[in-house]
Amino acid sequence: MFMAEFKLRYGEMKWYVRRIIEAGNKEEAEEKARRYAELMNRGEVTWELGYVIEAERPLLVGEEELKKLGA
Numbered sequence: 001m002f003m004a005e006f007k008l009r010y011g012e013m014k015w016y017v018r019r020i021i022e023a024g025n026k027e028e029a030e031e032k033a034r035r036y037a038e039l040m041n042r043g044e045v046t047w048e049l050g051y052v053i054e055a056e057r058p059l060l061v062g063e064e065e066l067k068k069l070g071a
Contacts, residue, residue, distance in 0.1 A: 002029035
């Protein structure tokens with residue numbers, strides 16, 4: 001499982017979103033994420049791919065994540 005972060009822009013505003021990418025390897029995940037960004041760029045909001053990482057527990061905050069942060 002992989003996670004991709006995208007930068008979205010609308011006029012002067014920008015924000016970030018993350019999406020889970022199903023792929024067998026990082027290269028495949030990056031390709032899917034690039035295609036996703038291209039397909040999402042049909043409206044006024046522009047999508048730019050930031051990065052793709054392998055993620056065992058993406059977007060989950062639990063005791064393990066808090067321990068990693070030193071809490």
